[in-house]
Amino acid sequence: MHSENHSKKPYDPAHHIQRIYVQESCKDFSYTKEILERARHIPYEIIADDAIPDLHAGPYPHSLNTGKHHLLLCRNRGHFFKPCPGTKEYRCCDYQVLNIGMNCPMDCVYCILQAYLNNPWLSFFVNVEDLLAELELACTSTSQFWRIGTGEFTDSLALDSLTALSTILVPFMRDKKTAVLELKTKSVAIDHLSGLDHGGRTIIAWSLNSPSIMAREEIRTASLEERLAAAVQCADWGYTLAFHFDPVIYHDGWREGYSHTIKKLFSTVPADKIAWISLGALRFLPSLRPIALGRFPKSNFFHEEFVLGLDNKYRYFRGLRVEMYQHILGELRKRVSHNTCIYFCMESDEIWQECGFPEGAAQNLPDNLDKAAKAVR
Numbered sequence: 258m259h260s261e262n263h264s265k266k267p268y269d270p271a272h273h274i275q276r277i278y279v280q281e282s283c284k285d286f287s288y289t290k291e292i293l294e295r296a297r298h299i300p301y302e303i304i305a306d307d308a309i310p311d312l313h314a315g316p317y318p319h320s321l322n323t324g325k326h327h328l329l330l331c332r333n334r335g336h337f338f339k340p341c342p343g344t345k346e347y348r349c350c351d352y353q354v355l356n357i358g359m360n361c362p363m364d365c366v367y368c369i370l371q372a373y374l375n376n377p378w379l380s381f382f383v384n385v386e387d388l389l390a391e392l393e394l395a396c397t398s399t400s401q402f403w404r405i406g407t408g409e410f411t412d413s414l415a416l417d418s419l420t421a422l423s424t425i426l427v428p429f430m431r432d433k434k435t436a437v438l439e440l441k442t443k444s445v446a447i448d449h450l451s452g453l454d455h456g457g458r459t460i461i462a463w464s465l466n467s468p469s470i471m472a473r474e475e476i477r478t479a480s481l482e483e484r485l486a487a488a489v490q491c492a493d494w495g496y497t498l499a500f501h502f503d504p505v506i507y508h509d510g511w512r513e514g515y516s517h518t519i520k521k522l523f524s525t526v527p528a529d530k531i532a533w534i535s536l537g538a539l540r541f542l543p544s545l546r547p548i549a550l551g552r553f554p555k556s557n558f559f560h561e562e563f564v565l566g567l568d569n570k571y572r573y574f575r576g577l578r579v580e581m582y583q584h585i586l587g588e589l590r591k592r593v594s595h596n597t598c599i600y601f602c603m604e605s606d607e608i609w610q611e612c613g614f615p616e617g618a619a620q621n622l623p624d625n626l627d628k629a630a631k632a633v634r
């Protein structure tokens with residue numbers, strides 16, 4: 258698996274999806290037809306709504322290798338819009354998840370989806386009118402300010418060259434005065450964002466890491482240089498940006514690696530266009546480790562020492578987390594704009610304080626992010 262990384266171009270579904278499956282009840286949607294037209298070189302078949310794609314790929318999770326090349330266009334029968342499943346034990350940012358599909362065509366060794374999902378294929382929801390109706394209701398039924406993201410159960414943009422969902426969501430958000438949409442990605446599939454009337458309501462975000470982690474542990478993702486070039490292009494198109502150092506991973510040369518990425522970030526991207534930057538050290542459900550090591554036996558970052566947290570996830574010991582955070586924060590604080598909100602994802606209030614955040618910063622996180630979203634436009 259590790260051979261399929263940055264020796265080649267970043268992920269393009271046009272070259273990686275081998276087969277598309279369409280649920281019978283979705284085959285006549287105009288949106289489905291548009292996607293199939295864009296994907297006309299990829300074979301597809303209609304399957305019954307209660308059937309599953311037959312990949313002939315053995316049991317989960319080994320079938321993931323094959324599943325990531327197979328795309329099911331289907332109906333979401335549940336809710337599209339839900340609060341992010343944070344935990345009460347750690348400080349959370351009150352994010353709202355817009356669920357556009359399940360599973361991701363890229364393949365990060367640490368990806369929690371490997372333990373969270375039970376289907377190996379990619380699902381993308383084509384009942385987009387139901388999605389928009391729910392989003393409209395959420396944005397108009399309360400005066401609460403929502404930060405909404407589509408990157409919880411998949412990558413926000415990796416399939417966008419086929420689905421063009423951004424061309425629907427971005428203009429839809431344009432007039433929503435009480436919300437912003439964050440599209441979070443490790444791809445550079447930004448072509449459809451060009452020329453959209455976004456009204457400053459969509460934030461384009463990239464996850465960043467140390468270069469060696471990006472090269473070794475994030476298969477089919479774009480390189481640092483490619484991600485930052487795409488960010489500059491989006492800033493030129495007037496979009497606000499955000500970045501996520503998540504997961505921060507302990508590895509040989511981590512100090513130099515994270516320093517390099519941060520220097521490169523601020524020498525490339527306009528700092529005053531960045532609404533927020535998050536940090537989150539590696540954390541994972543116990544069930545993830547055997548799955549990831551089974552799929553990626555050469556990966557070695559799972560062999561460090563971890564402690565089981567109150568949310569039943571393994572984390573690095575507190576001292577190591579603080580050491581890594583302090584280093585990264587030191588590099589960021591030298592360069593960041595005063596409008597950018599730096600925050601931790603899923604950390605305790607004690608860690609916030611130990612890392613030099615002012616009193617109340619953790620408790621006020623949702624407000625501070627809302628302010629940052631409004632300030633950087």
Ligand code: SF4
Binds near residue numbers: 362364
């Ligand atoms: S890009 Fe995100 S969703 Fe996709 S495999 Fe990597 S961690 Fe998982």
